[in-house]
Amino acid sequence: MKKKVVLVQDNKEILEIMDQVLTEEGFEVTSSLTTEPIEKIDKIEPDLVIIDDHIKGKRKGSEVIEELKSEPETEDISAVLTSTAYDLPEKAKECKADDYIEKPFDIDHMIDVVKKNS
Template structure:
């Protein structure tokens, strides 16, 4: 069975590229430009959640991950923060993300991070 990835990005082009690459790698991707899939996280039951820190809506991606990690039902879900911000490593650590991907990202590196966290 394929690993499931919830992919939330702020930019449609980035979302489409990441979605396509990850699907080519054999992942089932649930792509979104909003945090809507997070509302249905129990139903979706993903292996990895990838969230951009600058998503549209009232919450930052780091806040979304912080909430996932502080809920006993979702704390086991691997969470990866993506962003162009220069202090991404620090932000990722603060929100307890399992990993992070700096943008602009190298496709091979992105795939590596997702595979590592999907295990």
């Protein structure tokens, strides 16, 4: 069975590249430029959520992850925070993300992080 990934990024090009790479790696990807898929997380039932810290909308990616990790129904979903922020490791730790991917990222590194956490 394919592992499911919810991918939320603020940049359309990055979203498309990540979606394509992960699909080629055999993942079932739900990608979005907004947090809309997060609202339907109980229907999607992903193995992993990859979210950018600076997404359009009311909440930051780190806040979304913190919320997922504080709910019993979603606390076991792996979450990876992505950002260009210099303090990304600290941010990821603070919001209880399972891992992080610094941008600009190396595609092989991204694949490793996703496989390790899904």
